[in-house]
Amino acid sequence: MLLLPCPFCGARAETEFVFGGDGSVAPPPEGENASDAAWTEALYFRDNPRGAHRELWFHRHGCRRWIAVERDTVSHAILRAELLVPSARKDGQA
Amino acid sequence: MNGAQPMRLAAGGAIDRARPLGFTFDGRAYAGFAGDTLASALLANGVRLMGRSFKYHRPRGPWGAGAEEPNALVELRTGARREPNTRATVIELFDGLVAQSQNRWPSLRFDVMGVNGLFAPIFTAGFYYKTFMWPASFWEKLYEPIIRRAAGLGRAAREPDPDEYDRSHLFCDVLVIGAGPAGLAAALAAARSGARVVLADEDVRPGGRLLAEAHEIDSAPGVLWAERVAGELAGMANVTLLARTTVFGLFDHGAFAALERVADHLPEPAPHQVRQRLWRIQARRAVLAAGAIERPIAFGGNDRPGVMAASAVRAYLHRWAVLPGRRGVVFTASDDGWRTADALLAAGASVEAVVDARPDPPAALMRAAGARGLRVHAGAQVVGTHGHLGLQAVDVRLPSGSSLGIDCDLLAVSGGWNPTVHLASHQGAKPVWDAALAAFVPGRLPEGLAVAGAAAGRFTLAACLADGAEAGRAAASACGHAAAPLVLPRAADEPAAQAAFFHVPGPRGKAFVDFQNDVTVKDVKQAAREGYRSVEHAKRYTTLGMATDQGKTANVVGLAILAEATGRSIEATGTTIFRPPYTPVAMGAIVGHHRGRDFRPARHTPMHDWAAENGASFVEVGPWYRAQWYARPGEKGWRDSVDREAEAVRRAVGVCDVSTLGKIEVVGRDAAAFLDFVYTSMISTLPVGRVRYGLMLREDGLVFDDGTCARMGPERFFITTTTANAGRVMQHLEFCHQVLKPAMDVSFLSVTDRWAQVSIAGPRSRDLVAMLVGPGVDLSTAAFPHMSAAEVEVCGQVPARLFRLSFSGEMAYELGVPADFGDALMRHIMQVGAPLGLVPYGTEALSVLRVEKGHPAGGELNGHTTARDLGLGGMMSRKKDYVGRRLAERPAFTDPARPILVGFKPVDRGQELKSGAHFLDPGAEARIENDQGYMTSVAFSPALGHSIGLGLLARGRERIGQQVRAYDPVRNRDIVVEVCHPVFIDPEGDRTRG
Numbered sequence A: 001m002l003l004l005p006c007p008f009c010g011a012r013a014e015t016e017f018v019f020g021g022d023g024s025v026a027p028p029p030e031g032e033n034a035s036d037a038a039w040t041e042a043l044y045f046r047d048n049p050r051g052a053h054r055e056l057w058f059h060r061h062g063c064r065r066w067i068a069v070e071r072d073t074v075s076h077a078i079l080r081a082e083l084l085v086p087s088a089r090k091d092g093q094a
Numbered sequence B: 001m002n003g004a005q006p007m008r009l010a011a012g013g014a015i016d017r018a019r020p021l022g023f024t025f026d027g028r029a030y031a032g033f034a035g036d037t038l039a040s041a042l043l044a045n046g047v048r049l050m051g052r053s054f055k056y057h058r059p060r061g062p063w064g065a066g067a068e069e070p071n072a073l074v075e076l077r078t079g080a081r082r083e084p085n086t087r088a089t090v091i092e093l094f095d096g097l098v099a100q101s102q103n104r105w106p107s108l109r110f111d112v113m114g115v116n117g118l119f120a121p122i123f124t125a126g127f128y129y130k131t132f133m134w135p136a137s138f139w140e141k142l143y144e145p146i147i148r149r150a151a152g153l154g155r156a157a158r159e160p161d162p163d164e165y166d167r168s169h170l171f172c173d174v175l176v177i178g179a180g181p182a183g184l185a186a187a188l189a190a191a192r193s194g195a196r197v198v199l200a201d202e203d204v205r206p207g208g209r210l211l212a213e214a215h216e217i218d219s220a221p222g223v224l225w226a227e228r229v230a231g232e233l234a235g236m237a238n239v240t241l242l243a244r245t246t247v248f249g250l251f252d253h254g255a256f257a258a259l260e261r262v263a264d265h266l267p268e269p270a271p272h273q274v275r276q277r278l279w280r281i282q283a284r285r286a287v288l289a290a291g292a293i294e295r296p297i298a299f300g301g302n303d304r305p306g307v308m309a310a311s312a313v314r315a316y317l318h319r320w321a322v323l324p325g326r327r328g329v330v331f332t333a334s335d336d337g338w339r340t341a342d343a344l345l346a347a348g349a350s351v352e353a354v355v356d357a358r359p360d361p362p363a364a365l366m367r368a369a370g371a372r373g374l375r376v377h378a379g380a381q382v383v384g385t386h387g388h389l390g391l392q393a394v395d396v397r398l399p400s401g402s403s404l405g406i407d408c409d410l411l412a413v414s415g416g417w418n419p420t421v422h423l424a425s426h427q428g429a430k431p432v433w434d435a436a437l438a439a440f441v442p443g444r445l446p447e448g449l450a451v452a453g454a455a456a457g458r459f460t461l462a463a464c465l466a467d468g469a470e471a472g473r474a475a476a477s478a479c480g481h482a483a484a485p486l487v488l489p490r491a492a493d494e495p496a497a498q499a500a501f502f503h504v505p506g507p508r509g510k511a512f513v514d515f516q517n518d519v520t521v522k523d524v525k526q527a528a529r530e531g532y533r534s535v536e537h538a539k540r541y542t543t544l545g546m547a548t549d550q551g552k553t554a555n556v557v558g559l560a561i562l563a564e565a566t567g568r569s570i571e572a573t574g575t576t577i578f579r580p581p582y583t584p585v586a587m588g589a590i591v592g593h594h595r596g597r598d599f600r601p602a603r604h605t606p607m608h609d610w611a612a613e614n615g616a617s618f619v620e621v622g623p624w625y626r627a628q629w630y631a632r633p634g635e636k637g638w639r640d641s642v643d644r645e646a647e648a649v650r651r652a653v654g655v656c657d658v659s660t661l662g663k664i665e666v667v668g669r670d671a672a673a674f675l676d677f678v679y680t681s682m683i684s685t686l687p688v689g690r691v692r693y694g695l696m697l698r699e700d701g702l703v704f705d706d707g708t709c710a711r712m713g714p715e716r717f718f719i720t721t722t723t724a725n726a727g728r729v730m731q732h733l734e735f736c737h738q739v740l741k742p743a744m745d746v747s748f749l750s751v752t753d754r755w756a757q758v759s760i761a762g763p764r765s766r767d768l769v770a771m772l773v774g775p776g777v778d779l780s781t782a783a784f785p786h787m788s789a790a791e792v793e794v795c796g797q798v799p800a801r802l803f804r805l806s807f808s809g810e811m812a813y814e815l816g817v818p819a820d821f822g823d824a825l826m827r828h829i830m831q832v833g834a835p836l837g838l839v840p841y842g843t844e845a846l847s848v849l850r851v852e853k854g855h856p857a858g859g860e861l862n863g864h865t866t867a868r869d870l871g872l873g874g875m876m877s878r879k880k881d882y883v884g885r886r887l888a889e890r891p892a893f894t895d896p897a898r899p900i901l902v903g904f905k906p907v908d909r910g911q912e913l914k915s916g917a918h919f920l921d922p923g924a925e926a927r928i929e930n931d932q933g934y935m936t937s938v939a940f941s942p943a944l945g946h947s948i949g950l951g952l953l954a955r956g957r958e959r960i961g962q963q964v965r966a967y968d969p970v971r972n973r974d975i976v977v978e979v980c981h982p983v984f985i986d987p988e989g990d991r992t993r994g
Ligand SMILES: [Zn+2]
Pocket: A006, A007, A008, A009, A010, A059, A062, A063, A064, A065
């Protein structure tokens, strides 16, 4: 079982979280003109890297924050964890 | 008492001779003492035959004296508490203990299946794989029943487990695994520095090997030192001592699992006492001080009762004051084995010979042996053993090649020590071969784990103490605790060499590598000949190391033989990996309290007790228990109740507990814009005080959830979700906000548990609601039309939210009050509603009413349907972007041939529809290519008097009025149905809006 360092709550057991998938893919494209290929890439294509992997976790039984965790898929070492908060992204994307 | 225990020594041992305990083995009564194990007590009584082996049913006695025991497996206790394959060597004796030998018929001494030995050629390496190559019919009818009868171990209890199990958590700076000399020193060093320490050991008392050896520390018996240290640790507030606790697994990020045997040493747990407790220990640092296990040597007949690990012989002598035999021979490849000769002599037994496989054992040992008059055969090997059910003699091959027979009843075997590295490789690191030590030692260590003492290959007592103290100090220091002074006690530091000697060439008879799985040297060699060079493949092919002991004694010997047979070094051959658990763990302990009704938490609505009092049957919906129907006296089955409830709603008025619906407050400057983004329909145009039905899609364009959205204020919305999806919708909203629209000013609060909510439906619902909210609220359709919301008060004092919404197609309201008022509200509603003909209705009638109205629910919102499929395409706004919009437009989802929601009636109205049936054109063959869709929901409609259904049918809307087959091969049904509009009742909606 992983011990995930929630930037808001501290180190918490994996059972408090819900896995939210690959955090390295760009969010779905916006606007009418995005291509089918861009959508396909955003929704369906995922890498399965050996080593560092950015993934999303939802601290469901905690602060309810979505956090981005960089995890080594071989050793399970947690390399980074950060909040996905409004200030973390550019306003233009809203 | 000793008279009844012929092999008990007159003095010594950590047993309480003042507390004799009676027990039975195979129906015969024996006596032992408090402090005994079942194995030590049986040996004290002269019983060394304790079981039969797995495949060949060979007689077996204890090989060891601890958790690694492969041979002495028994069925412990009786009835529901009967437990198979328990190791007699670790079962603490209690008064009244009942044990049976296993895997024998009709008796342990005379076993019919012992002839399996004659069929040994069939049972050789790869037996299972080769057998599977035979025709299936042979396997099922012939071989499997025979094998199941012949091979196997104990029988599990047939009754449910009567005991309780617990799960607990511990957090510490330093976890020390093993309370031998290294572990005690580590724990003491860490604890004195102020670190929070947990010290766990599988044994009931601390000391580890000190309990089994005659070692001295500071010129006093080592066990006294162990007790003194344990006593100091027990008195420290920052230390938790866990005896009878096996740390069986190391998981990610410093999480350890341990099993505490709370009551296994008692006849049965005391009332309210758990039998075992599973600990999850979160440690910042850990010291593995698990010691070492002596390995066997493979030679002919090395499994005969009376052949025993030399270290076990010393344990029985010193700890339990039991003489495992009167005439001993020592067969050793290590200096350590020689100690056994001294121990036997000290206990008054004779030592017939010391056979050392090494050609030139250390001169000091030879001199000391000479001084005692011991006969020593250096460079010699035991090649075979004799005896019917126990050892009577051994054959020794001398360096000259000549053979020597020696009468004896005990053969103490010392093949050298294997560090107990298991936990160090639970995270995937393989142990590495240390040629100088002739043993595997831990490889790359997981972060935060140190290995100390014999587990790290440091075998002398002084080295164990020093190593442990340093590991404990370093671990505490890494947690920020400055070292406290620790003066190491004095202890022996003479190295004991061991040779890499694993098996005797040219054995007479079967030479076992894995006692528990009956794997011999020949099997391993055969696997090598057949090409199984990889240690992992050879393991699976021969089943070496795959029994309940997981090869604790067998693995190293087995791979050494494989290395030799394939002409490689042990390093090049490598070893298999160890995985949790270190020793077997009962499923009950893993499950803990989560059994039966407690399998998962149950959620009850505020009206649950009221419902139970009123005849409700409950159904599980997600974690909730919902009233399914309310049976009344005289009703013969659930259909009677459901029909009555549904009719009452259509005729008068009904009340249904809908508290389980997910409820979320959405608040903020951008709340409306955010809801536009997550719902398919436009929410921002919704006026305050109005409600809209809302549909959420997944990003891939399929329907995710549906519910209602009420605007309670300019920047405040109250939305509902389906019962099952409440948590997921909350998660989805947070995702959409935090990940996709982080700049929006909006926040969410789950209020599912804060509101008790009822649906009041039927032509007289307005009359009832008027009585509840009082005359001050104008409920006329003009003032409060369908899809309205308002904040009101019930009985003039309870704040409430009123919505005019309908799921049933009748005029209907939903009324929410703070959860604490739910029960009182329901009782009050029933009282004032009685004159109107009010009935409570459950989820089953709710389902009938919604199928009659063609509303999609669980069966239709199944993760495969689009809004268009459900006839809800009109809710997909074209004026804005929303989650799922783009992919909902993909060609496959807009294909007019897609199955679409329509209604169905049986052509023969007397027939019953079943959901799951597939649709076929009348003349079409029942093949997947001809599949036209499937039935998603059915109900018996009391209003129409026949069965009705909803389903997804290809080009369904174009086929209204036509007939198709509802084909259901699973239930062997095939009926003709008529396609119809999905709204069976009041398709114009006049009743809803009236
Ligand atoms: Zn958190």
